[in-house]
Amino acid sequence: MLKAKPAVLAKVSHETRHVSVLLIAPSLDIIGGQSIQADQLLRCLATEPSVQVQFLPVNPRLHSALSMKYVRTLITLVLNLARLVANIGRADILHIFTPGYFSFYLAPAPALLLGRLLGKRTILNYHDGRAQDHLAHWPMARRWMRLADTIVVPSDYLVEVFARFGFVATRIQNVAGTDSLPYRERLQPRPVFLHNRGLAPEYNPACTLRAFAVIQQRYPEARLTIAHHGPLRDELERLARALGLRQTRFIGPVSREQMSALYDSADVYLMSPNADNMPLSLLECFAAGLAIVSSNSGGIPNIVEDRQTALLFPRNDHQAMAACALRLLEEPGLGARLAKNARAECEKYRWTHIGPQWIALYHRLLDPSIKSA
Helix, strand or coil: CCCCCECCCECCCCCCCCEEEEEEECCCCCCCHHHHHHHHHHHHHCCCCCEEEEEEECCCCCCHHHCCHHHHHHHHHHHHHHHHHHHHCCCCEEEEEECCHHHHHCCHHHHHHHHHHCCCEEEEEECCCCHHHHHHHCHHHHHHHCCCCEEEECCHHHHHHHHHCCCCEEECCCCCCCCCCCCCCCCCCCCEEEECCCCCHHHCHHHHHHHHHHHHHHCCCCEEEEECCCCCHHHHHHHHHHCCCCCEEEEECCCHHHHHHHHHHCCEEEECCCCCCCCHHHHHHHHHCCEEEEECCCCHHHHCCECCCEEEECCCCHHHHHHHHHHHHHCCCHHHHHHHHHHHHHHHHCHHHHHHHHHHHHHHHHCCCCCEC
């Protein structure tokens, strides 16, 4: 298996000139992994004396009258292009967040093209756990990606995926903004569960509901809170009723300020994605002290180690998922041990560790003579 090397720190002298970075990413108007990570990166870069950072959100606020699907997409594309043209001149580097599939063409692809035409250095920061399918079935996207000066991904898993298609990607892990999450020790977890992934097919939330039905057969008092939103919400609520689930709440999207209390209210985190990369929610659970039960899809085994920092199960196996959750509830000390080990992992994702990798990359892009340490 191909192992990715983390980005290494370059030796950058104090005389190196300031780097102007235009961060192109979704804003927190859309609550999700990319917007949260972009916000965290923006906050951290603002503290770096050698970097001047501007933010260009790719999800402009539109009047409700413009909510028709294709009209909204066209206007979003035009607005993104106009704002990109207005802001690109002051930037040395375009740091472009991107998901996969059609969304890639709304902002990332135009930014790559305009950056190339205007001689700007470009970083394509790819965050989608469905990269294998995206790259395999969207050959035009692969051509556009070759316009980037460098591709950065947050996991070894995505480094390996990109390598299969002839790309050399650099791994720089996500920054965990977990300092505001209070750690609570759960010596013996209660049957109080939380699910906080998008209600979309790739995250397979139906598997979590079916596993919870098995759990409730043994623990009728068990509770499940399902945060976030997505196209499957109505279908999932119908499934919950069909399964006869009790004490199961769908609460929709939750702000970052509210998440602290939500994590504190639960003892076990459940998630069952079929495709994933580096979910920030896992790092937040590390910080808050929740025991984790997750499928082993995508990049998740790059973050957690089975039976050391979480319990993993084969994807789309709700019986195995339920068995892991029941084990946490019934094996003395297991949940507390996993949570303690996971808490120690948080140090890897602090800005003091991740930040120098970004700063070194920015300076290397502008001055290739700067060598890696």
